[in-house]
Amino acid sequence: MSFRNSSRMAMKALRTIGSRRLATRNISVMSRNIAASTTRFAPRMTAPMVQTRGMRVMDFAGTKENVWERNDWPREKLVDYFKNDTLAIIGYGSQGHGQGLNARDQGLNVVVGVRKDGASWKQAIEDGWVPGKTLFPVEEAISKGTIIMNLLSDAAQTETWPKIAPHITKGKTLYFSHGFSVIFKDQTNIHPPKDVDVILVAPKGSGRTVRTLFKEGRGINSSFAVYQDVTGKAQEKAIGLAVAVGSGFIYQTTFKKEVVSDLVGERGCLMGGINGLFLAQYQVLRERGHSPAEAFNETVEEATQSLYPLIGKYGLDYMFAACSTTARRGAIDWTSRFRDANKQVLNDLYDNVENGNEAKRSLAYNSAPNYRELYDKELEEIRNLEIWRAGETVRSLRPEVNKH
Numbered sequence: 001m002s003f004r005n006s007s008r009m010a011m012k013a014l015r016t017i018g019s020r021r022l023a024t025r026n027i028s029v030m031s032r033n034i035a036a037s038t039t040r041f042a043p044r045m046t047a048p049m050v051q052t053r054g055m056r057v058m059d060f061a062g063t064k065e066n067v068w069e070r071n072d073w074p075r076e077k078l079v080d081y082f083k084n085d086t087l088a089i090i091g092y093g094s095q096g097h098g099q100g101l102n103a104r105d106q107g108l109n110v111v112v113g114v115r116k117d118g119a120s121w122k123q124a125i126e127d128g129w130v131p132g133k134t135l136f137p138v139e140e141a142i143s144k145g146t147i148i149m150n151l152l153s154d155a156a157q158t159e160t161w162p163k164i165a166p167h168i169t170k171g172k173t174l175y176f177s178h179g180f181s182v183i184f185k186d187q188t189n190i191h192p193p194k195d196v197d198v199i200l201v202a203p204k205g206s207g208r209t210v211r212t213l214f215k216e217g218r219g220i221n222s223s224f225a226v227y228q229d230v231t232g233k234a235q236e237k238a239i240g241l242a243v244a245v246g247s248g249f250i251y252q253t254t255f256k257k258e259v260v261s262d263l264v265g266e267r268g269c270l271m272g273g274i275n276g277l278f279l280a281q282y283q284v285l286r287e288r289g290h291s292p293a294e295a296f297n298e299t300v301e302e303a304t305q306s307l308y309p310l311i312g313k314y315g316l317d318y319m320f321a322a323c324s325t326t327a328r329r330g331a332i333d334w335t336s337r338f339r340d341a342n343k344q345v346l347n348d349l350y351d352n353v354e355n356g357n358e359a360k361r362s363l364a365y366n367s368a369p370n371y372r373e374l375y376d377k378e379l380e381e382i383r384n385l386e387i388w389r390a391g392e393t394v395r396s397l398r399p400e401v402n403k404h
């Protein structure tokens with residue numbers, strides 16, 4: 001039985017059951033069935049079209065794409081492939097820590113480069129990097145590395161490039177986790193030297209998750225891209241590095257496509273868009289007389305704690321199947337209104353990303369000497385909004401928190 005069929009059958013089963021309790025019980029049976037059928041039929045559902053060494057051509061809903069997987073890079077192969085390399089992680093923030101620790105745990109030679117005695121320097125020491133051995137000021141780390149992994153914030157990459165560039169000498173590899181610096185070079189002034197491989201591995205998630213998923217034996221999905229290949233090995237190196245930093249499956253992109261999709265995604269569904277939708281719904285409920293507890297539960301808590309995890313696990317149709325017939329009818333009916341309204345905003349957003357406006361704004365804001373204070377102030381305003389203050393109370397009432 002395919003997943004779709006089992007899901008449809010489960011929905012049908014649910015429809016015939018009147019009581020909420022029975023329905024709930026049935027959902028857990030459904031979840032087990034789906035899990036079982038997914039496992040049992042996994043090879044057919046995810047059948048590779050072509051199997052070449054280390055690469056699979058997968059059918060993504062009718063479009064064929066190449067993918068690479070961690071399974072093809074057992075640890076011995078990884079260590080052997082990079083045995084003559086030293087990975088120099090430059091910057092030890094969200095991505096620097098996640099990627100650096102994962103590569104170190106897999107047995108690769110890794111050094112970290114950050115400015116001495118800053119917040120990152122201290123954090124690196126706490127994480128076991130040793131000054132003078134595996135932890136150095138930026139330029140020294142670059143001189144020790146063969147693969148220079150620029151994980152400074154995008155604004156800091158622009159600011160530090162004039163000092164960094166002379167150390168990126170022939171034979172080294174320049175690695176980014178974003179297409180930003182290179183694609184918006186008219187603004188960043190980052191012109192990679194012509195005699196080095198330039199590659200990108202972009203984990204599609206926060207650096208914190210890059211680390212936690214790896215520790216759980218799972219993996220973040222990442223994209224990779226090659227901007228400049230002088231050795232003929234740039235692609236293979238990028239894929240190996242993607243595995244080294246903790247990726248599970250890896251898909252191919254270009255620097256341009258990565259940066260555009262990433263900036264759209266984070267401003268849209270992943271962060272900005274969802275923040276806007278949460279706020280809009282919360283405000284309407286409050287303006288129309290609903291209490292904060294009700295407005296927050298119906299907007300954020302139920303989404304993050306109950307419904308969205310179901311989408312993550314088995315897809316949207318599974319989440320719909322787990323909800324009432326009333327909810328399903330309305331949700332399907334209202335989808336097109338939301339889609340159409342949001343498509344206009346998203347097209348506007350895409351234009352502003354593509355024409356460099358968003359990069360310009362981000363560089364100007366994040367290069368200001370007081371950008372951390374400005375950001376803290378904005379975040380404080382968000383934190384103080386009624387919706388998030390109400391959320392704090394709601395979270396404090398979760399039984400696992402409220403143990404007295």
Ligand SMILES: NC(=O)C1=CN([C@@H]2O[C@H](COP(=O)(O)OP(=O)(O)OC[C@H]3O[C@@H](n4cnc5c(N)ncnc54)[C@H](OP(=O)(O)O)[C@@H]3O)[C@@H](O)[C@H]2O)C=CC1
Pocket residue numbers: 091092093094095096114115118119120121150151152153154156159160177178180202203204205206207208
């Ligand atoms: N955050 C994420 O999860 C993701 C990020 N990326 C990309 O990864 C890259 C790294 O981003 P992220 O991990 O968020 O970076 P962070 O903002 O978390 O880290 C910034 C690092 O840069 C250092 N830094 C900042 N300013 C300077 C400066 N002027 N001189 C020297 N060092 C400086 C900081 O050191 P100090 O403590 O000394 O200030 C810190 O180590 C970016 O290209 C980003 O777009 C890609 C996917 C997801």
Ligand SMILES: CC(=O)[C@](C)(O)C(=O)O
Pocket residue numbers: 203204205206207262266270
């Ligand atoms: C986490 C991630 O991939 C983002 C949202 O694009 C980012 O932090 O830049």
Ligand SMILES: [Mg+2]
Pocket residue numbers: 262263266
């Ligand atoms: Mg991003």
Ligand SMILES: [Mg+2]
Pocket residue numbers: 203204205262266
């Ligand atoms: Mg991203």
